[in-house]
Amino acid sequence: MNVMIGCCIGLIVSFAVPLCAIDQKYLSTFISTKTGTTFIQEYITKNKEDEKKIENFENNENKWKPYIGDETKAWVGENLQRWINEKPKWFTDYRKSTIKDWAVEDNALLKKLRS
16 A cells, blocks of 8 residues: 555656746646647637648648638638748648648639649
C-alpha cells in the first residue's frame, strides 16, 4: 500500500513540477477545458491572418463545417481571387489542394484554383 501511495505522489509531483516551472502564459496550452471541435472553430474565427485561417481545411471537416462552414465559404469567396492574383508565399500548391470544392462558389475561380 505504501508503494502505491509513493508512486501516486511521485506521479503527481512529476506532472506538477514542469507545469509550475514553465512560463505561465503557456499553461493554457497544456490544460484546457475546450474540446477539439471548439478549438478548431475558434482558431478559424478568431485568427486574422489568411495564412493561419486556411490551415482549417487540413482539420477534420466534421468538426467545423456544420458550425462555421458558411462563414468559411464566404471568407474563401472574398479572398480567393486576391490570393490567385497576388500569389502569397504561403499559397502553395499544397494549400490550394486543401481548399474544398464546396467552399468555392465561382466555377471559373475553381478552375483557376485547380489548374
